[in-house]
Amino acid sequence: MKMFRIKGGIHPDERKDLAAGKAIETVPLPSLLRIPLQQHIGAPAVTVVEKGDEVKKGQVLASARGPVSAAIHAPTSGRISAIGRFVAPHPSGLPGQTITMRPDGKDEWGELPAPIEDPFAVEPDVIAERVAASGIVGMGGATFPSAVKLGLRNRNKLETLVINAAECEPYLTCDDRMMRERSEAVIDGIRILRHALGVERAIIAIEGNKPEALAALKAVCSANQFKDVLIARVPTRYPMGSEKHLVQTLTGKETPARALTADIGVVVHNVATCYAIREAVRFGRPLISRIVTVSGGAMKRTGNFEVPIGTPISHLIDHCDGFNKEPDRLLLGGPMMGQPIASTRTSIVKGSNGVLALCPDETPARQTMPCIRCASCVSACPCGLTPFEMAGHIRKEELDAAVKIGLLDCIACGSCAWVCPASIPLVQYFNYAKGKLTAQQRAKHKQEETKRLTQFREERMERQKRAKQEAMARMKAEREAKKKAEAEKKRAKQETIGA
Amino acid sequence: MIEAMAVLFGLGGALGGGLGLAAYYLRVEGNPIAEEIEGLLPGTNCGQCGYLGCSAAAEGLAKGEIGVAMCPPGGKTLASQLADKLGVEADLSGMKDKGPVTAFIFEDLCTGCTKCLKRCPTDAIVGASRQMHGVVDDACTGCEVCEEVCPTGAITMRPVTDTLMTWHWPKPDTGLAA
């Protein structure tokens, strides 16, 4: 298959060998599950259970709110012990709404939606509905609700489904293992998804550093003579897993800025998402567990684990016999785009593809030096930006200038910061600027709103004042009229008396 | 000689007349900078600056009657914006930026007197007579008017804390880059 070159990119130390050889293991249930309501992009889910409820495995705990949201299901059977705020799996360590559940150990399935016997015979909308009901989100880390992506069929003319199995982040091997061990199911899921999108072909994009996964999927396709699934070996280069760059590598088409790949007829889904969709379609099982890579130099034992959503990270680390040394950084996700976590008490969520405990020689803490304009970042940037220039503007708080030269086109892949010889935290500069711009917008919006409220109030006061004045005037007039009438009466009386 | 004088007088007359006409016909109503400034101000007319409302304060700023660090709800951010807009150098280092605040009512101190309710410029306080009042955070500008009028001291200003929705990465340490 012909491949197209993309600009920039880097070759970070892969370190996938730490976990690539380890088969997927199941993790015993923890004593408590903490399930955040915000595990996806969009509005947080709304709880439909109450404290003290007994729930069965697969039962809905929280339902989607609005068009871009995802339902959340019970990962096992047990009792809801609390619904409240708990530290979220987020770099800030701030609390978010969380359902705490105590498993009863029986792991009993509740009533599930009926399996769709022949997914290829049903209307695509039926599959999309099932995907939405099963709370499936993009499992590569972006966590965009998958059902919304399936709905793009109605908006765009689609041609190709691209399965993102690049897994370009170092260390992570969860997709690799899934493709090796569950190749039949993965291919089935991909074909269901292809049907659900109504496109002719699906292309699975796998980086060249995963030959076993490639061979396993190829074997399934050739054994069943599937003509609708192509398998493409894409170059091993970070950030190959970036949706727009992957599509360009495969089709040569560049997605316009501020647009979706669907606008050029391509929809991208992560390979693990396809597996989850198959589970939902074929067996009615919602998304209640995922495969997580546990790796890093500070881990005693590394591996790939099938983990129920809501499992505390500390439980997973304990299951891997803990740390062999104090980790320098604890990350959720890969080393390039993963987020540091404040506490191991936070839990595995739908988008957590890895838990990394890195030691200092893997993430050297370095002194930030001044920029020497070496332009390594310019060559490394896959988006054609000038990171050093943007960071320079942001350092001086010239956020608008940074936006003008492309800040909002940055995908935060971290290639620039990876190559920077001066160790400038470029990505953090960009995240800071993006966050601050959003905050400014929010503040402006609030100001406009409060101004409107003030205006309303003033108008109301004015109205009230007028009403009062009118009332006073009316009363006065009435009083006067009364007086007059009385005076009239009096006079009339006097006149009658006088007469 | 006469020719030159005529030309110069003529020129002077024409240009002067032109200027006069321009001043008359192209006159700008109101002070445009004042309007722009008013757009920056919170617009809640809380009166803490000493002016009767934000548009009066904007006029005052435009005329230079008052310094840029005049608006407590706007804080340091607004002061620096105003300094930029007015093109003045302002030493804001002394001005402590307490960050955005919103009103908070202590339930056990509130008597439900509705005084704050009546004064709140954005109707951010809800409640009724002899009932506990509450603050709608999204509408509160932290103008402190309610704090001043509360007879029992039940209202205090609390800094707005980050939530998962509002948090963003802090600006990184610049290291050795001065």
Add this chain to the structure above:
Amino acid sequence: MSDLVGGPHAHSGSSISRTMVLVLVALTPATLFGFYEFGWPAVFLFLVTVTAAIAAESFALALGGKPQKPFLLDGSAVVTGWIIAMTLPPWAPWWIGVVGSFIAIVLAKHAFGGLGQNVFNPAMIARTVLLISFPIEMTQFLTPQPMFTGGSPGFFEGLEITFAGHTAFDAVSSASLLGAIKTQLGLGVPVNEVVGGSLSLTAMALGIVPGSMGETSAVAILLGGILLLATRTITWHAPVAMIVTMAVLAGLFQAIDPGRYPGPAIHLVSGTFLFAAFFIATDYVTAPATGMGKLIFGAGVAALTFIIRTWAAYPEGIGFAILLMNAAVPLIDHYVRPRIYGRTRSGEPIRYEEI
């Protein structure tokens, strides 16, 4: 665990000091050849200049209240001092090196804000200021006297030459190659007669001609340049643009009048041209950021150099050419920028017909 650290949590391992060390390694062949050619005085002048550069850096850091250790260890001061030494006449007195280093580090670098902030290449500022201020000391070149041969000064004679301004030593003082060509051409001697004898092309390429300490040997410089390219310390853009532009211009004018204008080969191997192409025009701080920008920059440097060499009063114009183009870098960087993904060159989102 440490405080909140933003991603990415992996790094290539590159650093400023690593880059600087690579540049130093690349400078080594030309330097060693210079030592061999010009003997002990060259060694002493080199040591004095580099030491002065480090001292100047330390002084400027102290003055600016910046920490000493990280900036002294980044290696940039050593590189600057080293490059200055390479561009000096090898038997120049010690104070030339010291003055040059202080001008480069204090005036050209720290007055602009220190590492990464300077608009002009510090070494070129130093060279140009020295050339204008001390024209005699800066143009006294000599025919190479290879070390350990009869004509080469010994250790103590070398000390005397560098530190005591010993003029009695009867080294054959001469103009540099380009100076000689310029003078001869000025006298009406045709090019093919000037270039010949001791000034053969081979001699120029090997560097067995009068000239500055480290810039005479094209072969040694090329070796260093290839190392920089191979380690991806520099990109090919600026050197290639310089060489091609110079070759085209020189070829064109030679074709017009072969008697008056020396050909491309002479222009390329003589003077500081190749040295500048690989070590000066590729200076990160003072060159454009994009490949296209670097091409424009290199072409501009070569064209200005050719103009100055051919028609101006100075035999070698590369210092001026670099400084002039340095001043144009912000402009180049403003207009020549990479195309943003998903956008056209003018910044609008790409449009497809079918959507």
